[in-house]
Amino acid sequence: MLNHSDYIKLNKPFYTRDTVTVAKELLCKYIFKKHGKSFLCGKIVETEAYLGDEDPACHAFRKITKRNEPMFESGGIAYVYFIYGNYYCFNVVTEKQGIGSAVLIRGVEPVDGIQAMKKNRGVIKKDYELSNGPSKFCLAFNIDKKDNWEDLTKDRIFISKYRKKESITVSVAKRIGIKEGADLPYRYFIKDNPYVTKHKLNKEIITEITL
DNA sequence: TATTCGATGTGCT
């Protein structure tokens, strides 16, 4: 069981900054979701940035609609959308109100509540299949449309940093599963972490940075 | 091990 005093919740100013910065800095942070009396917890290992009206792959590229409305809010809330008829994806809304931008959480390394996550996912062959993808993460954490608009500065879903700084190598690459804006290097992941989406694009690393 | 493909429903181009 985690010692919660070792984790410091990210506050509103963290989220209202520029989206690329938030996407990088969300790596190695810990996402918590209330589960009965305890919490499910996982380390964020893979993210993608979606940059409002300058990014053709972004849901908010054209104009505000019923679906993308949360993206235009001030940073620090959840944007959860339904995709491919079966799945959900969880995003962290960024920047100030009026800019339709967010960070997609694509991969998480389970830290606490792992038995509950396995129950949520059903039969899997390898441990990393628990949460090595945006919709796998949502299934493991029981995230769906009820969590859209959730305030991440409250205590049902939130993200924390660990008290001690952890140094990591971040790989930068192209985003996955899109056509428009496909060449933009807005995917960030912790190098060599098994909970990063397995994909041949992982070999097309553009640069590496150290956080 | 790598690649293809069907399922599924919502929101647009």
Add this chain to the structure above:
DNA sequence: GCACATCGAATAC
């Protein structure tokens, strides 16, 4: 009507 920020099973090799 068709594309879609996916997953997992089936197929090919």
